[in-house]
Structures are given as structure tokens and as C-alpha cells.
Amino acid sequence: MSLQNTNITSKNYKKLSIQVSLSGFSYCCFDTLNNFITSFKEIQFDTSGKTAKIEDLFSNAFKNNPELKESYDDVMVIHTNNLSTFVPTALFDENYLGSYLQYTTKVFETDFFTFDRIPNYQMNTVYIPYVNINNFLIDNVGSFNYKHANSILVEKILDNSRNNDDKKMVVNFNSGNFEIIVVQNQKLLLFNSFEYQTPEDFIYYILFTAEQLSMNPESFKLELLGTITESDPFYEIAYKYIRHISFLDVTTVKEKNSFTTAQNQKHYILFQS
Numbered sequence: 001m002s003l004q005n006t007n008i009t010s011k012n013y014k015k016l017s018i019q020v021s022l023s024g025f026s027y028c029c030f031d032t033l034n035n036f037i038t039s040f041k042e043i044q045f046d047t048s049g050k051t052a053k054i055e056d057l058f059s060n061a062f063k064n065n066p067e068l069k070e071s072y073d074d075v076m077v078i079h080t081n082n083l084s085t086f087v088p089t090a091l092f093d094e095n096y097l098g099s100y101l102q103y104t105t106k107v108f109e110t111d112f113f114t115f116d117r118i119p120n121y122q123m124n125t126v127y128i129p130y131v132n133i134n135n136f137l138i139d140n141v142g143s144f145n146y147k148h149a150n151s152i153l154v155e156k157i158l159d160n161s162r163n164n165d166d167k168k169m170v171v172n173f174n175s176g177n178f179e180i181i182v183v184q185n186q187k188l189l190l191f192n193s194f195e196y197q198t199p200e201d202f203i204y205y206i207l208f209t210a211e212q213l214s215m216n217p218e219s220f221k222l223e224l225l226g227t228i229t230e231s232d233p234f235y236e237i238a239y240k241y242i243r244h245i246s247f248l249d250v251t252t253v254k255e256k257n258s259f260t261t262a263q264n265q266k267h268y269i270l271f272q273s
Contacts, residue, residue, distance in 0.1 A: 011073050016141065017273040018068075019078040019149065020133050022054060025061070027068065028270055037257035037271060041065065062140055075144035076273045077137060081191040082177060084127035084148050087115075092124050100126045116151040121158055121188065125151040149269045150179065150191070150257045156272055158186050167215050170248060171206065172177060173226035173234065174269075178202070180209050199237040207241060217241055223248040227266050 016032040028040035043065070045057045062068050087100050097113035107113075107128070116125040127148040135142060157170050161183040172179040182190040190213060194205045210217060225248045228235050239245050250264040253271050257264070265269060 012071055014070070014072045015074040015076070016068070016070075016072040017076040017078065017270055018137070018141075019080055019267075019270045019273070020130060020132070021080040021112055025058070026267060026270055027065075028267070029067065029072075032073065035256055037259075039067065040257075040259070040263075040267065040270070041067075042267075054130075054132060058133065058136050064225060068141070072141070073139050075137075076108045077134070077144050077146040078149050078152065078198050078269060078273055079127065079129045079133075079146060080149040080269075081128070081130070084125055084150050086150075086154070086188065086191055087124050087126055089119075089122040089124060097126050101128070116147050118151060118155055121155065121186070123188070125154075145271070152269045152273055153179070154181060154191060156268075158183055158188060161186050166221065167213065168221045168223065169206070169210065169215065170223045170225060171228075171238075173224060173228040175227065178205075178226065180205065182209070182213055182215075199233045203237045203241055206238060218243050220244065221246070225268055229262065 012035045013031065016027060017030070018025055018027040024038065024042070024044040026042040029038050030036070031038050043061050049108050081107050085100050085102065085104050094115060097115060098107050101113065111128050112131050113126060114129055115127070118124060125148050127150075129146060129148070134146065153172060161168060163185065165185050167182060167184045167189065170183070172181070172183045173209065177193055177195045178195050180190065181188070188211065192209070194201075194204050196205070206222070209215065210220060220242075221244045222238065222242045223246055224235065224238070231244050247265060248268070250261060250268060253264045253268065254261065257271060
């Protein structure tokens, strides 16, 4: 999806990607001539105490980070929330976007629905973007394209499953929630988002999903992504019950930046936008 204003600038071979949520945002700058990420930053909002409008929180962050106000040839905004679903192209009608979401999330008549096309895999991501954040950004960065984070995540995982006939589970772990993606040779078998509080919640959803898809914990591969580390109790409980557990290989992502493996795992979606 694209939002535009009338500002026209000369080409400077720079791209800005911003991954937004209600708790903060992260951004990175690309040198598009060399296909390299030159910088990135993560900004967490202080939501304690007096409630502030999301637009004011973004405004303050933009004032304190002048890099966001520079000129870019291209700006990509990535919306991160659990208000999304995937629909096969054969069953998709853009006149009924809200109906695809009504069984997985609470929707209202006033909600704005949109979708991302994923033509390589004959499906679309239907979702509710942050309209107020989009409105703020169009006034502050000019024209931009936007996508849902899950569109990027799932497409990359499907790309990486080429010629692998075994079912593989990928978990994208974040504070308070995680996504489970199951793929098999570029076919999406399952995508779901779960909220958790304890490590027991975490392993329950993983094992339940595996059972539903006839995946044996002794044989299927579980790959982890996001904020999880080996010292994390969530990792430890998964390691206890799943025989083949590892972190998603981010070697090719790291070739385009100078950041750590942990940073590439945490910002996997942003760095590939």
C-alpha cells in the first residue's frame, strides 16, 4: 500500500524503513547503491504515568532523532500488530476485507482494512494498519509505502524453505506475544499469533501446534527468531521438549550490515524491508 504527498526531491540513494507499534518503533537507513544498512535505532515509548497520544510520542521521537527528517528516495513503514490474517488469492475479494479478520480478531465498522499482495505465494495479508500513525508519518516523512510485518516475515521464511520437503516450525518471539509459522517447501501450512505470560504458556502453544500438524517433537526442526536468547527460560523449556532446536540462520542478512547476530535476529523483519 502506498501513501503519497506532493513533495519531490532529487535522488540521493537512501532509503528509510520504520517498523511501528503502539509501544515504540525502530528504524534503519539503507545505502541503496551498495545495498547496505548504514544505521538503525530502536525507540521505546515511556507509557507509564500520564497517558500520551501516540502521535505526540512519535512527534517527540522525531524531534530527538534528526536522521528521521532527512531526505530519502524511498520510505517503507512496517505495521506490527496481531490484527492480520493470510488469505489465498483464489479465495480473496478485496471488497470483503473485514470478513477475513472477524474470526480472528474483534473488528468494528469504523476500522480501516487493507492488504498486501504476496504474488509469489498466491496469497494476501489482510490487516488493520495504524491509521493515526500513517497520518502522522505522511506529514513528517512525505510519501511512503507500507506493509504488515507478517507479510515480510512469512515471505522470507517461505523463500528460505525452498527444496526442503520436511515441515519446519519458526517462532518469532517478542515481548508478550509470538508468532508460529510452519512451512514445507515454500508452502505455508500454518500461521498464528499467541500471547503468553510464562514459559509454560510458550511451550504449550508450540507442542499443541505440532500435535495438530502431526509433527513429532523428536524429529521436526524448530527455529527461533526475535528477542529470545539461549539464557532465556523460554529457550530452556523449548530445548527440554524439542530435540532439534536452533536459531534461524541470519548469515545472509548480516552480509548487508555490520550489526551482531542477536541484532539481526531481533530486527529480522526491519532489516529485510
